[in-house]
Amino acid sequence: MTQKTKTLLERRYSMLGLLLIAPTVLVFCAVIVYPLVSAIYLSLFKIFTPTLEGTWVGLDNYRTLLAKGEFWTSLRTNLIWTVGTLTLQIIFGVGMALVLHQNIWFRSLARSLILFPYFISTVVAVLVWKWLFNDLYGILNHLMMSAGLIDWPLDYLGTMPNAMISVILVGAWKYFPFVVIAVLARLQTIPDHLYEAARIDGAGPIARFFDVTLPQLREVLVVIIMLRAIWDFKEFDLIFLLTGGGPVTSTQTLPLLVYKEAFALNQMGMASAYAVIMMLIMLVFMIIYIRRTRSEDS
Amino acid sequence: MADVVFSSVQKQFGSFMAVDNLNLDIQQGEFISLLGPSGCGKTTTLRMLAGLEFPTGGEIKIGDRVVNDVPPGERDIAMVFQSYALYPHMSVGQNISYPLKKRRVPKAERAAMMAKTAEMLQLTPLLDRKPKELSGGQQQRVALGRALVRDPKVFLLDEPLSNLDAKLRGHMRTELIELHQRLGRTMVYVTHDQLEAMTMSDRIAVMEGGKLQQFAPPKDVYREPANRFVASFIGTPGMNIVDGALRHEGGRWIFEAPGISVGTQNLGPETRPGNAAMGIRPEGLSFGEGPIEGIVQLVEQTGHENIVVVLVGTDMRLTGRTAADRVWRAGESVQLSIDSNQAHFFEDGPNGIRLNRPLSSPGNQEAAQ
Ligand SMILES: Nc1ncnc2c1ncn2[C@@H]1O[C@H](COP(=O)(O)OP(=O)(O)O)[C@@H](O)[C@H]1O
Ligand SMILES: [Mg+2]
Numbered sequence: 047m048t049q050k051t052k053t054l055l056e057r058r059y060s061m062l063g064l065l066l067i068a069p070t071v072l073v074f075c076a077v078i079v080y081p082l083v084s085a086i087y088l089s090l091f092k093i094f095t096p097t098l099e100g101t102w103v104g105l106d107n108y109r110t111l112l113a114k115g116e117f118w119t120s121l122r123t124n125l126i127w128t129v130g131t132l133t134l135q136i137i138f139g140v141g142m143a144l145v146l147h148q149n150i151w152f153r154s155l156a157r158s159l160i161l162f163p164y165f166i167s168t169v170v171a172v173l174v175w176k177w178l179f180n181d182l183y184g185i186l187n188h189l190m191m192s193a194g195l196i197d198w199p200l201d202y203l204g205t206m207p208n209a210m211i212s213v214i215l216v217g218a219w220k221y222f223p224f225v226v227i228a229v230l231a232r233l234q235t236i237p238d239h240l241y242e243a244a245r246i247d248g249a250g251p252i253a254r255f256f257d258v259t260l261p262q263l264r265e266v267l268v269v270i271i272m273l274r275a276i277w278d279f280k281e282f283d284l285i286f287l288l289t290g291g292g293p294v295t296s297t298q299t300l301p302l303l304v305y306k307e308a309f310a311l312n313q314m315g316m317a318s319a320y321a322v323i324m325m326l327i328m329l330v331f332m333i334i335y336i337r338r339t340r341s342e343d344s
Numbered sequence: 345m346a347d348v349v350f351s352s353v354q355k356q357f358g359s360f361m362a363v364d365n366l367n368l369d370i371q372q373g374e375f376i377s378l379l380g381p382s383g384c385g386k387t388t389t390l391r392m393l394a395g396l397e398f399p400t401g402g403e404i405k406i407g408d409r410v411v412n413d414v415p416p417g418e419r420d421i422a423m424v425f426q427s428y429a430l431y432p433h434m435s436v437g438q439n440i441s442y443p444l445k446k447r448r449v450p451k452a453e454r455a456a457m458m459a460k461t462a463e464m465l466q467l468t469p470l471l472d473r474k475p476k477e478l479s480g481g482q483q484q485r486v487a488l489g490r491a492l493v494r495d496p497k498v499f500l501l502d503e504p505l506s507n508l509d510a511k512l513r514g515h516m517r518t519e520l521i522e523l524h525q526r527l528g529r530t531m532v533y534v535t536h537d538q539l540e541a542m543t544m545s546d547r548i549a550v551m552e553g554g555k556l557q558q559f560a561p562p563k564d565v566y567r568e569p570a571n572r573f574v575a576s577f578i579g580t581p582g583m584n585i586v587d588g589a590l591r592h593e594g595g596r597w598i599f600e601a602p603g604i605s606v607g608t609q610n611l612g613p614e615t616r617p618g619n620a621a622m623g624i625r626p627e628g629l630s631f632g633e634g635p636i637e638g639i640v641q642l643v644e645q646t647g648h649e650n651i652v653v654v655l656v657g658t659d660m661r662l663t664g665r666t667a668a669d670r671v672w673r674a675g676e677s678v679q680l681s682i683d684s685n686q687a688h689f690f691e692d693g694p695n696g697i698r699l700n701r702p703l704s705s706p707g708n709q710e711a712a713q
Pocket of ligand 2: 386387388
């Protein structure tokens, strides 16, 4: 008897549960599943962008792109950009978080200022940087020359490797505040007693960093690195606005290539195939990220 | 030989005086408790000794060395934290040997010392576990192990048992006493639990409001509390304290309060007539024929005795103890008497000093038995 009423009640609860998550599931399908499936579908056609008319080509797009040098060059560029900018973001971000965690008098002011690059619109930030980098009127060249570091104005965005270095640096500047905030939040939860115990156990400041702070930051760093890796890998506007992929194609990452295929070469099918490949690459990071966060919960 | 000395130590946080003019002389090998209510400055005192907090005045010595400016790692002390403060990513074994590692003890020696400590604390089967895979009692032992492993001059313990359940706490108490006897090291133990302080310590430093109230063996703190605060803080159920006045009459002192009058000859020469307080422990009250009339208000049965609260007059409550087989009814009228030899007398005020002559003094034989 009891058993039966209980299962009835349970059934009613699960119905209610379904009802409650239904809106979310619908929205999720509309904005994530549909575009995803549609991208995979489009990648099997040869499509002319302005008319969106196309013919079935099967896996031809994939065969072509994997055989093309441009794909592999862009992938390489993409990895250089991602690894470069992410490394700098982590180093500056953790360093700055450690500084801001100290009891310095300008701490709260600095904490708000540090967020500035992250909140500012990419377009605005890039325009400002382009002015700073400008080889004729740019303040950067002016300062470097007056400091005697260079004799001649440098072309920061028009030559290699300068362009790649500039893009990586601007990316690091723009996104390191995210690392600062995430790491700082974690730092504040490390119990003081651990540091005190370490001091009594004879650990100096460096030993305390490696034996107390770093192990406590490990989990959060994995999550930050995975998230930022995904976000940096697919970064479009910053690079597009700063160099447009140039000089020639030296800073053309995969997202820029997708854009070029879709809207400059009008090959929507090919562009979709690139996008699907990109997604597969990012899937690796996503799986690691999900594994990580799940094991943390258990 | 004095092992730890506090001379006029004070600690101020902003304008708040957390520890005020503290003087303590701790002998080598002694087990000392810092006892007092929450917020009285016990932890601050311990942390100053550890070097985690710096005194704003006075001098702290460990051995013959003034340590005011010595960092914690060089003071030859070890500390057990209330929260245990185990390194969460290290195994039990790594936690215990960490202080040795930081002191560059060679690896083989380190392993041997760690194994010995683990053996002593019955941690050997747990050496590869992480702290979060241990029970509270086991974590506590690891924290002890990390302190014991390098055999420091002084052990500092900040309420180490307060996160354990009652039964385990009792067990750990005996273990700590045994440990102290075996190692013969100086131990400074912070607690707000008088039972811990009374059962474990050679001497107890009772603190209140940042000030040392009394520093004496448990027996003396109980039998000869230095002042009214100590008298009321030590003992469960607490001492009955009655406000009243003292007057001198016919070569002896008479204490009077509404419904109560007690005579004594055992007060010291500094006693003055006027407002005062009398303290009497529950065992100093006897029921039956007596000059004090009251009404039973509350009875607590502990199993081996009954704690009886009696209302005397309109608002005075006296607590007494009787045998468990004596049956009480709330509302019942009783008569009480006070054993004047067991009565304590205090100057007026919350920290009024005790006026009784010392138990050992010659003019005081009747109380000394
Ligand atoms: N870092 C600090 N800053 C300000 N006040 C403090 C600090 N540490 C302790 N205090 C104050 O000093 C008093 C004594 O604290 P503590 O020594 O921790 O007491 P307890 O006897 O409970 O261990 C408390 O009133 C506490 O609020
Ligand atoms: Mg405390």
